[in-house]
Amino acid sequence: MRRSIATVCVSGTLDDKLTAAAAAGFDGIELFENDLVVSAWSPAEVRTRCADLGLGIDLYQPFRDFETVDDALLKKNLDRAERKFDVMAELGADTVLVCSSVHPSAVDDDDLAAAQLARLADRAAQRGMRIAYEALAWGRHVSTWDHSWRIVRRADHPALGLCLDSFHVLSREVSPDGIADITRGKIFFLQLADAPRLRMDVLQWSRHHRLFPGQGTFDLPGFVSRALAAGYGGPLSLEVFNDVFRQSDPARTAVDAMRSLTALEDRLGTRRLPAAPTLTGHAFTEFAVDGRSGPELRTALRGLGFTHTGQHRTKPVELWEQNSCRIVLNSAITGPHTPGTASISAFAITSDDPQRSLERAAALSAPAHPNVREPGEAELAAITAPDGTSIFVTHPTANWRADFLSTTTPASSLSTTPTDSLSTTPASSSPRLASTPAGAGAGLLVTDHLGLTQPFDHFDEAGLFYHSVLGLDDVAAEEYAAPFGLMRSRAVAGPNRTVCVALTVALLRRGEWAPAVADPQHVAFATTDIVATAAALTVPVLPVPANYYADLAARFDLDGDFVATLSRHGILYDRDPSGGELLHLYTPVLGGRVFFEIVERRGGYQRFGEPNAPVRMAAQRHRRLTTTPPA
Numbered sequence: 001m002r003r004s005i006a007t008v009c010v011s012g013t014l015d016d017k018l019t020a021a022a023a024a025g026f027d028g029i030e031l032f033e034n035d036l037v038v039s040a041w042s043p044a045e046v047r048t049r050c051a052d053l054g055l056g057i058d059l060y061q062p063f064r065d066f067e068t069v070d071d072a073l074l075k076k077n078l079d080r081a082e083r084k085f086d087v088m089a090e091l092g093a094d095t096v097l098v099c100s101s102v103h104p105s106a107v108d109d110d111d112l113a114a115a116q117l118a119r120l121a122d123r124a125a126q127r128g129m130r131i132a133y134e135a136l137a138w139g140r141h142v143s144t145w146d147h148s149w150r151i152v153r154r155a156d157h158p159a160l161g162l163c164l165d166s167f168h169v170l171s172r173e174v175s176p177d178g179i180a181d182i183t184r185g186k187i188f189f190l191q192l193a194d195a196p197r198l199r200m201d202v203l204q205w206s207r208h209h210r211l212f213p214g215q216g217t218f219d220l221p222g223f224v225s226r227a228l229a230a231g232y233g234g235p236l237s238l239e240v241f242n243d244v245f246r247q248s249d250p251a252r253t254a255v256d257a258m259r260s261l262t263a264l265e266d267r268l269g270t271r272r273l274p275a276a277p278t279l280t281g282h283a284f285t286e287f288a289v290d291g292r293s294g295p296e297l298r299t300a301l302r303g304l305g306f307t308h309t310g311q312h313r314t315k316p317v318e319l320w321e322q323n324s325c326r327i328v329l330n331s332a333i334t335g336p337h338t339p340g341t342a343s344i345s346a347f348a349i350t351s352d353d354p355q356r357s358l359e360r361a362a363a364l365s366a367p368a369h370p371n372v373r374e375p376g377e378a379e380l381a382a383i384t385a386p387d388g389t390s391i392f393v394t395h396p397t398a399n400w401r402a403d404f405l406s407t408t409t410p411a412s413s414l415s416t417t418p419t420d421s422l423s424t425t426p427a428s429s430s431p432r433l434a435s436t437p438a439g440a441g442a443g444l445l446v447t448d449h450l451g452l453t454q455p456f457d458h459f460d461e462a463g464l465f466y467h468s469v470l471g472l473d474d475v476a477a478e479e480y481a482a483p484f485g486l487m488r489s490r491a492v493a494g495p496n497r498t499v500c501v502a503l504t505v506a507l508l509r510r511g512e513w514a515p516a517v518a519d520p521q522h523v524a525f526a527t528t529d530i531v532a533t534a535a536a537l538t539v540p541v542l543p544v545p546a547n548y549y550a551d552l553a554a555r556f557d558l559d560g561d562f563v564a565t566l567s568r569h570g571i572l573y574d575r576d577p578s579g580g581e582l583l584h585l586y587t588p589v590l591g592g593r594v595f596f597e598i599v600e601r602r603g604g605y606q607r608f609g610e611p612n613a614p615v616r617m618a619a620q621r622h623r624r625l626t627t628t629p630p631a
């Protein structure tokens with residue numbers, strides 16, 4: 001289907017917006033009148049520019065407060081419309097959106113609305129144009145799609161049809177089911193916007209909080225499929241009013257927008273993408289470290305029971321392992337870097353079909369990450385996530401470990417290159433790392449999840465990215481008050497949570513006063529006995545205040561001995577309504593930005609201990625104050 005975007009969706013002048021829409025691959029635009037009014041280009045110049053960029057002007061909008069007025073005002077409104085038709089003629093646009101009136105003098109009279117809209121449609125038809133009537137959710141008398149349809153049906157004019165906007169339809173209680181029964185050809189235009197479910201004034205909700213399809217909780221596939229059932233064959237057009245998108249890089253927002261439409265079409269079956277393969281686990285997490293943060297992380301990993309098992313054959317890269325938990329420390333940092341810091345630069349996940357994972361990513365405009373590798377090294381193709389993290393996608397049987405030379409076992413006792421290795425030409429006579437499991441360590445078994453704080457402008461983009469590109473589903477969404485501001489979190493995971501990423505962001509753009517750790521990142525490992533694990537650790541864990549345990553005992557009515565055990569080991573606790581329990585502990589912040597978490601999930605607990613996040617943040621702040629020497 002034809003894909004369009006309203007100019008209001010992205011930031012900038014009309015030139016910026018058109019350039020961004022065309023670069024992202026859109027076929028057309030909805031031209032917002034304000035964008036034209038402030039433009040130095042004449043309508044004819046806009047038309048030429050759009051044509052040069054391969055963009056059609058699919059809709060001109062909005063035309064407001066037209067219907068159910070007295071005769072004198074009707075005449076004025078028709079004159080006003082004629083002037084807009086002149087602009088449209090110059091633009092080469094043939095459809096104008098008329099939104100239901102919000103004017104105080106508009107009256108509640110469907111016959112009058114139908115008659116006056118028919119007169120407007122007459123005028124439009126004389127110019128070869130058409131009117132798409134849209135019920136604003138806050139329209140004075142017409143605020144639901146079915147009401148606007150009753151009026152359009154009553155007017156019965158070939159140049160008058162409906163504009164259905166998913167926001168106005170799905171934000172109201174009226175069921176969208178009947179859309180499928182709208183007379184064929186009477187839906188002139190379809191506008192798509194998602195949104196979070198908020199309890200607030202609907203106009204404010206619409207003007208500030210709309211999202212691209214797939215970023216909120218509205219049933220966009222259900223909405224569009226009903227319009228398709230009614231024979232709609234026009235553009236799928238995004239109309240998203242969003243405070244963040246309005247001030248973000250338009251080129252990037254347009255790509256995000258295109259990804260949302262492509263993913264929606266994939267779900268609708270109107271566009272076929274390579275299906276998202278099943279993701280089966282976390283293979284490793286890579287940290288970029290330097291001469292100061294590297295030793296700090298090595299000490300911590302050793303204290304957490306990890307063994308330095310391998311050294312990369314050609315790069316300053318170390319592999320650390322404990323059961324199925326794997327950390328890669330990469331000292332070959334490229335790009336801007338604050339001395340002494342560490343960060344999660346990449347993570348690797350296993351996929352049933354890595355090639356298909358990459359093809360799907362490409363079809364959804366997710367940038368591929370060029371993987372610099374030497375001959376004979378395992379192919380680890382990567383996709384770049386919205387926060388810049390590289391995501392390697394590898395097959396469960398691909399032996400990327402063979403790129404590492406063993407640092408732990410005598411050469412004679414190691415097997416040579418396994419048959420499933422992608423590497424064929426050993427670059428060194430040292431033994432390659434075989435698939436020997438590392439030691440039991442402190443009982444950390446597998447990576448439970450990654451925690452990645454997102455850049456403020458890209459949180460919704462990130463959610464859509466993980467859903468659409470990797471095929472992950474939402475498993476938790478929370479908002480909570482933390483010491484340095486309100487936080488929002490959203491976790492995405494594959495089936496059985498084999499791959500899981502928790503995304504967090506501050507609810508408001510951070511201010512200048514930002515004493516908390518900037519954009520912290522972490523890896524959580526799972527154990528089945530956190531008390532035994534805690535006892536085996538030789539790294540200091542994050543101290544948790546006594547006040548927390550006093551409150552915990554009261555909140556959950558916990559046994560005194562149990563709370564004493566938690567407190568002794570710095571273990572935090574949470575319980576879900578069905579009795580599932582989480583026991584978890586943290587390390588202090590390492591390398592200025594990263595930390596580790598250990599979790600024990602009991603009884604099917606699925607969440608992330610969000611109520612404990614503020615406790616962790618305060619403790620990490622306190623810990624920094626007490627361990628960082630004054631400047």
Ligand SMILES: O=C(O)c1ccc(O)c(O)c1
Binds near residue numbers: 061062191239
């Ligand atoms: O917020 C508005 O006024 C407005 C204008 C035009 C639209 O298509 C719409 O959905 C909302």
Ligand SMILES: [Mg+2]
Binds near residue numbers: 134165191
């Ligand atoms: Mg609209």
